[in-house]
Amino acid sequence: MVLQLVWFKRDLRVQDHQPLQQALLRGPVLPLYIVEPDLWRQPDFSGRQWAFCRESLEHLREQLARLGQPLVVRSGDAVALLDQAHRRFGIERLWSHEETGNDWTYSRDRRVANWAKTHGIRWTQLPQFGVIRGLRQRKGWAQRWESRMAEPLISAPDGLPAITGLSPGPLPIAPAKGLASDWCPNRQVGGRSEGLQELESFLTERAPAYASSLSSPVTAFRGCSRLSAYLSWGCLSLREVVQSSRHEQGRSIRSFENRLHWHCHFIQKLEAQPAIEFEDFHPFMRGLRCADDERLAAWAEGRTGVPFVDACMRALQSHGWINFRMRAMLMSFASYHLWLPWRDSGLHLARQFVDYEPGIHWSQCQMQSGSTAINTVRIYNPIKQGQDHDLNGEFIRTWVPELHLVPDVYVHEPWKLSMAAQRKADLRLGFDYPLPIVEPVVAAKEAKQRIWAIRERSGFSAIANEIQQRHGSRRSGLPSTGQRRRRSRRDPVSSDSLQLTLNLS
DNA sequence: AGTGCAGTTGACTTT
DNA sequence: TAAAGTCAACTGCAC
DSSP, X not given: OOEEEEEXXXXXXXXXXXXXXXXXXXXXXEEEEEEOHHHHTSTTOOHHHHHHHHHHHHHXXXXXXXHTSOOEEXXXXXXXXXXXXXXXXOEEEEEEEOOOOOHHHHHHHXXXXXXXXXXXXXXXXXXXXXXXXXXXXXXXXHHHHHHHHHSOOOOOOSOOOOOTTOOOOOOOXXXXXXXXXXXXXXXXXXXXXXXXXXXXXXXXXIGXXXXXXXXXXXXXXXHSOOOHXXXXXXXXXXXHHHHHHTTSXXXXXXXXXXXXXXXHHHHHHHHHOGGXXXXXXXXXXXXXXXXXXXXXXXXXXXXXXXXXXXXXXXXXXXXXXXXXXXXXXXXXXXXXXXXXXXXXXXHHHHHHOTTOOHHHHHHHHHHTTTOSSSSXXXXXXXXXXXXXXXXXXXXXXXXXXXXXXXXXXXXXXXXXXXXXXXXXXXXXXXXXXXXXXXXXXXXXXXXXXXXXXXXXXXXXXXXXXXXXXXXXXXXXXXXXXXXXXXXOSSSTTOOOHHHHHHHHO
């Protein structure tokens, strides 16, 4: 018997699954998922991600079983297992979705490609996002994204011919031996039905308030779409989310759609330049920051002594998710205030995110650390963020119960409490809750100076411009220094040539 | 009623 | 998807 092998990776669904559809046109299909212990031992992967993935696999297995051939699951090295399948059945062709993963999955894919070539097996990888493989420069990208998303959805197959004498194999509880336990009590549950429920409730109930609730962690857990993990693991296809959101109208849904666009925009950067997982976009930024295990641990465990930062980190630990603005603030605090290398803090965040998507993640880590050079430096002030998005401290009090009795005005800056006030709030600073490990205002100022000193060095902007050509969207472009015309308020539409000359000279 | 002035607001620039 | 600083316009009030 000769088979088509459909290799499921982070595309755990049968709907809108082009490789599955195409493979079935050519013959009986062996649907395979490979649990790769080495992958799950990588420092950016974690138990909570496996738990979500495993739930999604259970659902996928059921769906495929109903179609006639359950999902086959094997644990081990991908090349070894593919080779085994080939020797037993003969694989005519290998099918999968393109994956823009980390360095480990990229090199595994190269090994698989090699193996396939050696055995004369064609490996067809089809795109599932708006990411374009082999793209040299960014011009025209947005339009190609648009046409990808407009393609008709592919419905689930009618059925799969059963393969006799092939056991589905167990879905392991742990994907590798000796992995750290990862308690995440408020994690979303994986699987396509859960994803569809989330999509449905978002579009029919929650979408109108999306734009107004996505910034504050008080409202974001309900107000955001919460589809990210289902997209990362492929329970839902991006195209189906884009298309169903287009049936709705309103300001909020437009702003949501914008973010779906950004999803691929960021993955495209890692696709075009895999090194950004490890290496700063801009060479002038390399080796800038200082590794510090103690600082890293305090940040990662939510005990920096800055309440809003700690509250966000603890909420993330418990949910496996937090809203975008707070992710940016956490990263900004690690990179600027604590001056930690983004790779170290980024690995911790990667493990915390159930929705970890390497391309988005590493692009964002760099962007929030100022190392992309094509974005302006954004240093978040955690006290201001707290006052803006958790004015009365309800979020802080939920996650930092040590501050339960601290009055609202001090809850963002408990170090300003007098001894008497501490006693009254039943709080001993430095004992029940730490004093801040850095002075937020001073640390931010210092970081800002360091970063700007580098940005002003000669040769910096020339390289920044090259990065812009390769990775930037049109809007993110650096203003060309010295060429911008200043407009006075007094003279808002001045086109007076004399003034123009003066301004340019 | 008009003027002076401190304090506030908002647009815009710089870091 | 930032924050802080600057500057001019505006506001409310006293006289």
